[in-house]
Amino acid sequence: MKNTIYTIVIALCLILAVVVFLMTRSGGSSGLDGIERGEKMVWIKCNNPKCKTEYQIDQRDYFEQVQEKQKANPLSLQTPALNCQKCGEPSSFLAEKCEKCGKIFFYGASKDHPDRCTECGYSKTEAIRKERLKQRAG
Numbered sequence: 001m002k003n004t005i006y007t008i009v010i011a012l013c014l015i016l017a018v019v020v021f022l023m024t025r026s027g028g029s030s031g032l033d034g035i036e037r038g039e040k041m042v043w044i045k046c047n048n049p050k051c052k053t054e055y056q057i058d059q060r061d062y063f064e065q066v067q068e069k070q071k072a073n074p075l076s077l078q079t080p081a082l083n084c085q086k087c088g089e090p091s092s093f094l095a096e097k098c099e100k101c102g103k104i105f106f107y108g109a110s111k112d113h114p115d116r117c118t119e120c121g122y123s124k125t126e127a128i129r130k131e132r133l134k135q136r137a138g
């Protein structure tokens with residue numbers, strides 16, 4: 001009898017875990033609900049060689065604009081370019097600011113880590129991974 005109860009409890013726990021997993025997953029992919037305005041600023045860089053403007057916008061504004069663009073062109077698999085604040089051309093993309101040298105570069109410009117700086121080669125993702133490996137080894 002005891003064993004049956006344990007089995008039921010474990011089964012319920014598993015079902016609960018799956019439900020929580022599905023809920024958090026669908027919540028994350030269904031849109032902008034998880035992104036609060038004022039939470040984080042992202043860098044945007046204009047790819048127009050005559051402009052090359054770099055500016056920061058709210059992360060939420062960025063995703064809203066991307067979503068708008070994707071609605072207009074749902075078949076495109078590429079991340080759509082935003083309209084540049086300065087030149088107005090659809091040539092602005094998400095960028096990163098390098099912590100080491102301060103260079104602003106396009107996110108995903110490098111093949112291995114999308115946040116690898118095109119100037120000095122520093123990648124925060126890589127640095128965090130190296131740090132974790134060190135902690136594990138030590």
Ligand SMILES: [Zn+2]
Nearest residue numbers: 046051084087
């Ligand atoms: Zn521009």
Ligand SMILES: [Zn+2]
Nearest residue numbers: 098101117120
């Ligand atoms: Zn750098």
